[in-house]
Amino acid sequence: MTRPAAMAGAARTTAPVVVRSGELSKGGRRHLLSVAELGAEGIEEILEVSDAFVEVGRRSIPKVPSLRGRTVVTLFAEQSTRTRLSFETAAKRLSADVLSFSVDTSSVKKGESLRDTVETVAAMGVDAFVVRHTSAGAPAAVARWVDASVVNAGDGWHEHPTQALLDCYTIRQVLAERSGRPSQGAGTGCFVGLRVAIVGDVRHSRVARSLVLALGALGAEVTLVAPGSLLPPSLEGWPVTKVSYDLDAVLPHVDVCYLLRLQSERGAGAFLPSVREYSAWYGLTSRRAALLGDGALVMHPGPMNRGVEIADDVAALPQSLVLRQVSNGVAVRMAVLFMLLGQVGSGGAAPDLAPTLAPTPGTVPGA
Ligand code: CP
Numbered sequence: 001m002t003r004p005a006a007m008a009g010a011a012r013t014t015a016p017v018v019v020r021s022g023e024l025s026k027g028g029r030r031h032l033l034s035v036a037e038l039g040a041e042g043i044e045e046i047l048e049v050s051d052a053f054v055e056v057g058r059r060s061i062p063k064v065p066s067l068r069g070r071t072v073v074t075l076f077a078e079q080s081t082r083t084r085l086s087f088e089t090a091a092k093r094l095s096a097d098v099l100s101f102s103v104d105t106s107s108v109k110k111g112e113s114l115r116d117t118v119e120t121v122a123a124m125g126v127d128a129f130v131v132r133h134t135s136a137g138a139p140a141a142v143a144r145w146v147d148a149s150v151v152n153a154g155d156g157w158h159e160h161p162t163q164a165l166l167d168c169y170t171i172r173q174v175l176a177e178r179s180g181r182p183s184q185g186a187g188t189g190c191f192v193g194l195r196v197a198i199v200g201d202v203r204h205s206r207v208a209r210s211l212v213l214a215l216g217a218l219g220a221e222v223t224l225v226a227p228g229s230l231l232p233p234s235l236e237g238w239p240v241t242k243v244s245y246d247l248d249a250v251l252p253h254v255d256v257c258y259l260l261r262l263q264s265e266r267g268a269g270a271f272l273p274s275v276r277e278y279s280a281w282y283g284l285t286s287r288r289a290a291l292l293g294d295g296a297l298v299m300h301p302g303p304m305n306r307g308v309e310i311a312d313d314v315a316a317l318p319q320s321l322v323l324r325q326v327s328n329g330v331a332v333r334m335a336v337l338f339m340l341l342g343q344v345g346s347g348g349a350a351p352d353l354a355p356t357l358a359p360t361p362g363t364v365p366g367a
Contacts, residue, residue: 031143031150032336035161035213043168043214044188049335050169050328051184056093057331067096070127070341075118075142076153077103077133082302082326083153083162087130090333096341099126114138115145122146127341131155136206149340154206162336163301164210166329168218170321171256173328174297191218197250199225200260200282200309201268203232207301208260212238225250227282229271247282251291258299259284259309275308285311297321 035043056062072091076084084100091098101121103109108117118129128149131139136158143150154160168191175190176183196215202208202224215222216239224231224243231243244250251257262268262278272278284298289311292298298310298320306312315322 030340031139031152032161032340033140033143033150033152034159035164035210035217036159038161038214038217040188040217040219043165043217046165046332046335046339047169047172047188048185049339050165050332053093053331053334053338054173054183054328056334057327063093063095065095066338066342067091067094067127070094070096071099071125072096072128072130072337072341073099073101073121073126073148074130074153075101075103075121075132077108077114077131077138078154080132080153082329083132083160086326086329087151087153087162087333087337089330090337093330094334094337096127096337099124114141118142118145122148128337151336151340156206157204157209158206159210159213160206160301161210162329162333163207164214165336166325166332167211167258167299167301168214169332170299170325170328171297174321174324178295188218191215191220194220194256195223195254196220196256196258197223197225197244197247197254198258198260199247199284201230201262202226202260203230203271204263204268205260209238211258212240216240223250223254225282227272227278230268247284248288248291251288251296252293254292254296256297256299257284257292259304261301261303262305262308279308283307283309283311284314286313289314289317292319295319299325302326 038046056064074084074087088098088100099121106112106117108114126146126148128151129142129146130151130153131142132153133139133155136156138155139150139152152159152161154163171194172186172188172190173183176186198208198211203226212222221241222239224240225245225247227245232238235243262275269275289298296319298314298317300310300315300322302322302325304310304315304322306315314320
């Protein structure tokens with residue numbers, strides 16, 4: 001991965017961008033398959049690069065030519081709204097060509113294997129695959145089959161690394177704003193001792209696994225709150241401080257309450273007496289939200305089951321960051337794609353993060 005240490009300003013400039021190798025480059029990695037492979041330094045580096053792309057997102061034309069000539073494929077074998085559109089927006093804002101592949105409308109439905117499919121698409125000349133799949137390990141398999149970079153966009157119950165990165169970015173951004181300091185250069189010290197409750201269907205959640213690994217690496221104190229049936233069979237390798245079955249008791253003592261979606265499509269309902277009972281004990285209602293300390297943040301990766309894990313009025317509270325998480329996801333995914341692909345083929349030159357030239361208003365290109 002590569003990173004810009006400085007960004008071009010809001011004006012149409014060609015200010016130099018200093019690039020140095022990132023942690024993944026040092027490790028010779030071309031993929032992002034798991035938060036576990038990043039470590040605290042790798043996470044911090046991605047968050048810092050994301051700052052630069054948040055700035056790009058605020059421009060009137062939020063587009064840079066950094067990945068011009070690169071091709072990114074979004075290969076989704078499971079439903080998605082946020083992740084898919086976010087990656088596609090990110091790649092387009094980096095000026096990459098984007099191919100959008102849906103298993104449901106592909107020759108997979110005629111019996112073609114995932115490997116044949118991936119190798120076929122790769123033969124068209126692809127620089128990165130962004131892969132979502134119902135099976136844990138599918139993105140890692142794709143990484144073995146092709147020369148392109150692979151980004152895990154969520155695989156089964158395993159991991160969803162960019163979700164965890166955008167969540168960490170959002171927490172860091174809000175805490176920096178509150179302290180009156182810019183997010184740029186804020187580091188990750190804000191996570192040390194930060195008390196985070198991750199609530200709900202941990203068992204089936206790739207989001208929870210990636211987030212626990214990220215927060216643990218950054219020094220946060222993570223409490224899992226769930227009925228026993230919705231905890232993983234083993235918490236070995238999960239850097240959590242404690243587990244609780246009592247949400248009311250935990251809420252007054254956390255800085256962040258992160259709610260997980262009850263994953264009915266993965267059979268979560270079979271682990272519960274009823275969804276209504278689950279909601280009664282573990283849903284963040286407005287009564288429960290009032291137990292949170294001043295300034296505590298409410299987060300959810302989406303899609304939300306309103307009235308199950310989060311009440312309508314809680315989702316609308318000022319401290320609810322759900323839509324900010326989505327917004328930041330574009331910048332974080334720009335950072336990941338840029339760091340994986342930005343230097344490839346550039347002969348080591350600094351990537352161009354100046355804005356893409358736009359036609360003069362009122363003119364018709366090519367007319
Ligand atoms: N948070 C998340 O992964 O949402 P989608 O399933 O809509 O991509």
